[in-house]
Amino acid sequence: DAKTTQPTSMDCAEGRAANLPCNHSTISGNEYVYWYRQIHSQGPQYIIHGLKNNETNEMASLIITEDRKSSTLILPHATLRDTAVYYCIVRASNTGTASKLTFGTGTRLQVTL
Amino acid sequence: GAVVSQHPSRVICKSGTSVKIECRSLDFQATTMFWYRQFPKQSLMLMATSNEGSKATYEQGVEKDKFLINHASLTLSTLTVTSAHPEDSSFYICSARDPGQSGNTIYFGEGSWLTVV
Secondary structure (H helix, E strand, C coil), X not given: CCCCEXXXXXXXXXXCCXXXXXXXXXXXXXXXXXXXXXXXXXCCEEEEEECCCCEECXXXXXXXXCCCCEEEEEECCCCHHHCEEEEEEEEECCCCHHHCXXXXXXXXXXXEC | CCCXXXXXXXXXXXXXXXXXXXXXXCCCCCCEEEEXXXXXXXXXXXXXXEECCXXXXXXXXXXXXXXXXXXXXXXXXXXXXXXXXXXXXXXXXXXXXXXXXXXXXXXXXXXXXXXXX
C-alpha cells in the first residue's frame, strides 16, 4: 500500500467543521483512499472511501484532489463524540494480498467545548 | 455499514493456557478476514490474513504455531493464542472484507482484550 502522511494531532471546537488532511503522493491508479477512526478501546470504524470523485455520506465528506496526491476528510459539525484517532489509508480494491489495510499513526482529533 | 462481531470482548487466562477469539461477519460473506494486534498507545499491527478454506498468511515475525487461525466458513474466523504468556496481553481486532461493497470495503469488529496472568 502507498504511504500516507497525516498530522499527528488536531484540535477542533465543537460545532465547527473538522478538516483532516492526508498526503498520499505515491498513490497508484487502482488504489482507493479510505478513512477510518478509532475511539479509545474500540475497533476501527469505517467512515468513507473514494477513488477519484469527492464523496459524501451521513458521517463525512471526502475531498480528493484532481491529481489524487492528497485528500481531506471533513466532519461538517464536530461533536465531542468525534474525538478519536483518524486513519487515512490507501489500498487496492482487488482481492489479493495488496488489498489489506496497513495502519499508520493517524491524526488524533480532539474536539473541545 | 456491514457488521463484524467479535467474541469475547474481554478474556483473562492463565499463563500456559490457550484462548480462542471468534470473528463473525453478520450480514455478508467474507472470504477474507484479517487479524490485528494493538498494544497501548500504538497503531494496529496486522498479524495475518485469513482465507476461507485455505491456510492463513502470516506477517513477518508472527509465529503461526502460536497464533492459530482457522477460517472454516464464510462468516467465521477464529484466532487461538496457544500457550499464552503475559506478553501476549493485548487488544486483538479482526476485520472482514465485504465483496459486495465498492472497493471491497473492510469492516472491523469491536476488538477483544486479552489479559494473560
